[in-house]
Amino acid sequence: MPELPEIQTIVDSIRPLLVGKRIDHILFLLKETSMHGRLSHFARHQKIIDVYRRGKYIVMQLERGHIGIHLRMTGKFISSYNAITEPTHIRARIHLEDGCILYFQDRRKFGKFYWIPDREKFFENIGFEPLSDEFTKEKFISKIRSKSRQIKSLLIDQSIVSGLGNIYVDEALFRAKIHPSSQSSSVPEKQLNLLFKSIRQVLKEGIALKGLTIKGYEYGPGDSGYFQSRLQVYSKKGEDCLECSTKIEKIKVYNKNTHFCPKCQILFTN
Numbered sequence: 001m002p003e004l005p006e007i008q009t010i011v012d013s014i015r016p017l018l019v020g021k022r023i024d025h026i027l028f029l030l031k032e033t034s035m036h037g038r039l040s041h042f043a044r045h046q047k048i049i050d051v052y053r054r055g056k057y058i059v060m061q062l063e064r065g066h067i068g069i070h071l072r073m074t075g076k077f078i079s080s081y082n083a084i085t086e087p088t089h090i091r092a093r094i095h096l097e098d099g100c101i102l103y104f105q106d107r108r109k110f111g112k113f114y115w116i117p118d119r120e121k122f123f124e125n126i127g128f129e130p131l132s133d134e135f136t137k138e139k140f141i142s143k144i145r146s147k148s149r150q151i152k153s154l155l156i157d158q159s160i161v162s163g164l165g166n167i168y169v170d171e172a173l174f175r176a177k178i179h180p181s182s183q184s185s186s187v188p189e190k191q192l193n194l195l196f197k198s199i200r201q202v203l204k205e206g207i208a209l210k211g212l213t214i215k216g217y218e219y220g221p222g223d224s225g226y227f228q229s230r231l232q233v234y235s236k237k238g239e240d241c242l243e244c245s246t247k248i249e250k251i252k253v254y255n256k257n258t259h260f261c262p263k264c265q266i267l268f269t270n
């Protein structure tokens with residue numbers, strides 16, 4: 001599933017195609033892709049004011065209301081400028097008045113379009129944007145310490161920090177030397193400082209390298225990211241840790257495959 005850097009890369013690639021254009025209509029070829037029966041009706045002939053990312057959502061700001069798109073496993077956009085014939089597995093088509101069509105391709109069919117009349121309400125349970133100025137070390141540390149949960153599950157549930165998923169969390173925890181099963185309230189401040197920095201660092205590197213290419217992610221046709229070259233633990237089970245040569249282990253945390261170094265990463269519990 002794409003995470004913040006992959007979604008940001010997709011937003012950066014589709015924004016120039018959309019901003020300032022007017023939607024002619026949106027057609028859903030798979031009914032379940034639209035979470036609101038009247039989304040097409042609401043969006044018709046509206047101008048697209050902006051396209052940006054909030055957490056793992058792509059948000060299209062229209063003159064009245066917003067469309068939120070969650071790509072889930074395999075959702076991606078392909079513009080008609082890059083497709084001679086209609087691509088396969090198309091679940092929705094955004095027809096613009098200038099003739100461009102943005103295809104929403106989604107092989108696994110989990111991607112969703114949401115109609116958002118009230119942005120504040122829709123995103124009320126989504127945590128800090130980790131690369132924004134409102135995400136400060138002090139706020140992050142106090143939120144993490146106020147909960148008593150496994151640190152990894154807390155970081156991926158979007159309630160404190162938004163946009164993080166399985167892969168970038170494993171990498172950030174490795175860099176901060178924290179075992180993914182550690183109790184959030186027991187992790188010392190020194191380690192949390194390091195975690196705060198690591199989260200921002202892995203995400204910035206991910207964006208700079210245009211995301212991570214595994215399981216078919218592309219931000220444009222044939223355009224892939226390169227963050228996989230920076231992975232230190234994710235998908236490295238049985239390989240030597242780059243820091244200490246101990247074998248990287250894989251466990252389940254929060255029902256997610258979790259990779260860590262049993263020597264470098266300290267387990268903090270009550």
Ligand SMILES: [Zn+2]
Pocket residue numbers: 241242243244245246261262263264265
């Ligand atoms: Zn190690």
